[in-house]
Amino acid sequence: MFFHRKELQYHAKPEKSDPLFAKQLQEILGGQFGEMSVAMQYLFQGFNTRGNEKYKDLIMDTGAEELGHVEMIATMVARLLDGAPINEQEKAAKDPVIGAIMGGMNPHHAIVSGLGATPENSAGVPWSAGYIIASGNLMADMRANLNAESQGRLQVARLYELTEDRGVKDMLSFLLARDTMHQNQWMAALQELEEKEGGKITPTTVPAEWEAMDFSHKLYNFSEGEDSARGIWASGNAPDGHDFQYESEPVGFGGKPELKPAPPYVHSTPPLDK
Amino acid sequence: MFFHRKELQYHAKPEKSDPLFAKQLQEILGGQFGEMSVAMQYLFQGFNTRGNEKYKDLIMDTGAEELGHVEMIATMVARLLDGAPINEQEKAAKDPVIGAIMGGMNPHHAIVSGLGATPENSAGVPWSAGYIIASGNLMADMRANLNAESQGRLQVARLYELTEDRGVKDMLSFLLARDTMHQNQWMAALQELEEKEGGKITPTTVPAEWEAMDFSHKLYNFSEGEDSARGIWASGNAPDGHDFQYESEPVGFGGKPELKPAPPYVHSTPPLDK
Amino acid sequence: MFFHRKELQYHAKPEKSDPLFAKQLQEILGGQFGEMSVAMQYLFQGFNTRGNEKYKDLIMDTGAEELGHVEMIATMVARLLDGAPINEQEKAAKDPVIGAIMGGMNPHHAIVSGLGATPENSAGVPWSAGYIIASGNLMADMRANLNAESQGRLQVARLYELTEDRGVKDMLSFLLARDTMHQNQWMAALQELEEKEGGKITPTTVPAEWEAMDFSHKLYNFSEGEDSARGIWASGNAPDGHDFQYESEPVGFGGKPELKPAPPYVHSTPPLDK
Amino acid sequence: MFFHRKELQYHAKPEKSDPLFAKQLQEILGGQFGEMSVAMQYLFQGFNTRGNEKYKDLIMDTGAEELGHVEMIATMVARLLDGAPINEQEKAAKDPVIGAIMGGMNPHHAIVSGLGATPENSAGVPWSAGYIIASGNLMADMRANLNAESQGRLQVARLYELTEDRGVKDMLSFLLARDTMHQNQWMAALQELEEKEGGKITPTTVPAEWEAMDFSHKLYNFSEGEDSARGIWASGNAPDGHDFQYESEPVGFGGKPELKPAPPYVHSTPPLDK
């Protein structure tokens, strides 16, 4: 069960309205790595965790927090939209600054939500659950989470560069901090999982005999030029303890694939080519 | 520029046809973490890399390889569809095994592609570029890549459990191996980037004064129960060198958000509530 | 069968071209509550109606009309795009008003449709059949329809505020009127259905013993603060004739959900947590 | 801010596993009118409410409750997947019942989530924020909400017919009850709003002179046959107090739409037709 408390987790008050920034800020609300994504990703991971209550509680703690971030950013978007010049056509025709705002703002903020946040990214594309992952394997999912918090903090930093508003920057400073915590916690969990499971290659439960081990540590040079051969991934010890190898001229093992002619009942092209 | 060589990188020959498994196998072709995703993700990361040619070459090596995996799995899907019972209605009505195959196979394999692979996942949903990430920040993107190879290898392992076909298992054994390599290489690259950039919190370039540091290491207990307090993420040293803190009863700092009444020109509900 | 007559149902002539408004107007053509949505929603409802020919005819009357509205708005969009400054780069570099238009217009209007309407919303997202509903239950669907006409008329009113063009306003005045009619007619149908079916809770056919009646009239206070307790939905008579109740501190009946550990063959995390 | 409590709002324990029903049940989790939709719809409505705290609290009470329903159904799905025959190929080949289950279950439950719920509908299509609505106009949105609870309860009733499992039916009986409450409460709110705003045509704030009133109460017979003329929507008093009219042979007012020839710089077809 979820309970809502009216206070925001942190301040969400801009100094002044800014409809263009409202549009840009939507990215971290309803974009691929916005707050809707991390909230839903963590909640589904938590719901699906089988056993392992300590991890589940950590995941649910964070999922519930992210719901509060959705609220915080939605509130900021609404306030940035106060005073959007959506009924000032006459002025817009003469004043290019107003014209640029009307041309650049998300039309949904005027027409669909009536000066409110929308569940979509900075280009106006609706949020999709196709963004999220909850695989049931905690090591895999901690990596998904570490990635999400890394992409998310990067986007917050870029948005920080895009505004001069001290109120907005204040909220972003909090989000930078929380993304720091979340990167830290998922890295710590990951480290513990790798130790407890005794390996870093996910899933750790695959029997050795399932894997074609000859191919497990070779870097194939499929892009001309050997710059990559200079990396620590091309020779020496790999993170899983085996040695990396470099293959400068990869060959194929699978032969040329020729498919059987199509049977007549699929009405594809009969064999014409002789 | 890209060049195609006709040989497959590895064998893709099933022992016998299996339209149901062809449907399931689509997940690692056109699903969220299928080969289309990693191929396109790496290629876009490579195209967008600015400077850092060594990393770029590694990324392009791997992106080009993944295109070959798309081909390998597409070929396997086509061969698994040889002999799909799509014109055997009369038999199907009497033979429940044939009936189950016809009911369970992806209808697109019969109607749309004519016994060929489709660019979609195991549920028949078309692949979307919304799955991929190429942020321009290599540390963030290596984490995306490590996640992708972890989710991908997990799905391959699950598919391995779903079939008895030795030809299919042979191809999957190769994919398990390549995902092992790719997890290894992205981990190695990540380790090097963290060392060279001197930090693990992405992006490392955010000035300290941008961040509300009071909130950077606190675990908030937003889900009742304190199981998570027992973890290494709740106290002691965090991966970035600072100390974790645990907050059992989180409070709000942002006050209750009240928005201004809607201006008349958006035709929202006027204030009624007094 | 459908027949097309060349006349438009109403005027669709702007006073002058306006590519930015063309973009905004797309919302009521290809947006969630645009004319494509109501047309397709009503047609599918009509096709699927079983028995009840009087309702079916009303629905088909309206669905066919909405196809004409698609045409009317598409025509208006095309005319608003006459004279779009898409080959005036040199001027645009100097004239910020032209620059704002080029920056703000939908690029599809220039590149994809060549100054024609597109089947997408004001942000350029293609129309999706995921917007519509045709459930087979007329009471449920009349509510979907009443909602669609309410959202639609709201968006028309907001667009009316966004333009000074008398030709555009003339067309919008007609759309406001038709949405008034459609709200009226769906409300009337709904009222009749509620009377004939003898209830307002959809579907009316659920046997009483299927429902956990203890929970059918309770408002649970899941968001801190008791403002909602002051409403007519918290006590007194409910629309279905029973009495509302208010529960200030909701409790759970379902216990703490613990899932069985994952079986080994899904390669999820084994139980680590003890 | 949101807080999570570990107890489920209601029981979510099936008598036995049933992977096919797990797939079907996804509809009310991640479908157009599933719990994700109502949760997100209500939360965004609440976040965007301007003034009108009593309504906002009601909306937030309900939004937070729906998050708990997401959790309840996700838990049920996971339990229905216990014992899915995903590593029993040999048996499946011989036992048509197991074969039908494997052919009919959602492949994502086996391959992607590892026996957990997924954020998608019963066909495996990911949830989309394009489903939801938060317009800022409460009367319009209450109609969206009444529709959502009507469609939702209809789907629960249909799922009730699809299972014999008493544990599942118990959970569905609770959902039927809550959807009864939610239909009741949105109807009550709607009634109050119509009274306070003094009208039933949304938005009530449109000035009379904006609307082409001649067209506001006419039913046009665009589908051959006059069955619809027998309805209460074709004559007599309309819900807004005016009188309905019936137009048996609708005519066009807008003339034949002829567009200007395309300018050469869009490279469309030049005028050929003479």
Added chain:
Amino acid sequence: MFFHRKELQYHAKPEKSDPLFAKQLQEILGGQFGEMSVAMQYLFQGFNTRGNEKYKDLIMDTGAEELGHVEMIATMVARLLDGAPINEQEKAAKDPVIGAIMGGMNPHHAIVSGLGATPENSAGVPWSAGYIIASGNLMADMRANLNAESQGRLQVARLYELTEDRGVKDMLSFLLARDTMHQNQWMAALQELEEKEGGKITPTTVPAEWEAMDFSHKLYNFSEGEDSARGIWASGNAPDGHDFQYESEPVGFGGKPELKPAPPYVHSTPPLDK
């Protein structure tokens, strides 16, 4: 304006119910090349035609017809769903044929539409306007139309193979015929356009000096093996009158692309690679 007449254009009566075929038949209703696609494609092309009334009328004739095909197939789907075994769980547990039907049918047909057609393809993915094209250039669009009718007729032929029902086959025989007509008419229109515009390369209006003519007739051998050199596309006269050339070893003209280092304000990876 559009008018609807109640008669179907052709018979749509199956001999008996068949929920699995109902699912498959959805492909030509709501799939990429289903009737919704051709209807909407032609209508948008017609709405956007500038001048050229003869073509516009042909396009509108056909678009209106296709709306009638949507209706015809929707009706067939509904009739194929009569008698779907959705409340026969007890039987299904024992009877594998019923089990296979319940596992294989589209769950939306039971839960969402209540035995009606849905606006989605055979995998249950909703129709998207991203499928259609209306470019304003008639030659380009006639090619889109010829393709649509070719893919469509191919899918009808494959569906014909999938059923033994004489009523279904009767309807499909009509659709095969109409797709024959539509292929014929678009080919005829295309031929006329090519003659009138004096060329076959679309758009014909591009000035010669815009095009890097050295590259306009070369086949580059980017896939190892020279099978393609044996084709009429590798030497001799091309359809536009020039001569084809074959380049066995393609070279690059654009140099190695090196991008400038990322500026600090995007927080990408600084140059590390030396």
Added chain:
Amino acid sequence: MFFHRKELQYHAKPEKSDPLFAKQLQEILGGQFGEMSVAMQYLFQGFNTRGNEKYKDLIMDTGAEELGHVEMIATMVARLLDGAPINEQEKAAKDPVIGAIMGGMNPHHAIVSGLGATPENSAGVPWSAGYIIASGNLMADMRANLNAESQGRLQVARLYELTEDRGVKDMLSFLLARDTMHQNQWMAALQELEEKEGGKITPTTVPAEWEAMDFSHKLYNFSEGEDSARGIWASGNAPDGHDFQYESEPVGFGGKPELKPAPPYVHSTPPLDK
């Protein structure tokens, strides 16, 4: 297998940065007919070709080339984004030209990709595999290909009109040329297929007795007005050798569709209408 060579196939260097054009150029990278579409379409067609190696090689030659075009345009987009004014808010507030650029550019270029290309169209909608087609029938697919190259070249021509940059125009001149070649080659292949298969109506393998031949050559006048009767598609010889016929007043053959009442277990509306 695919190999990557670092050189670009052609120059991709703009004279100067232009973030607005970078946004527009995305259309031919990640739009419906962008390079991702043709690359993926051809590769899937090649993978699925059964027999017919000469055609397969041609398709693979072209698919591999198109991957190189993705790279070329991605590089151009990145270079057009050099110098995007994304940290110049103070200037933007005063300088409307900078304001228009910031309002008009794709926010993803600043926030998500950090001045790199994105896998999406000019409106910011992610590329979808729902755009592509690989049916297994070469005649049908050659028509899809001819259409794709026609739409693509049209869009390149329109983009050529939208820029004054000589570097950009140079790259577009190459793309115009390659689209000329590809239109030529698919037309040639089509002509050969029509000859070898002995017919132009796809698929050519449908037995005559499957088709309701009475309807195979009739143009039905479903849109009022007889302009279309003046075309070569209304009388005289059709491309398949039969004669066209014109039907000025189309009638229905299928009767009025009445569906059986809904069975009680779907909880639709019972028959009310008498």
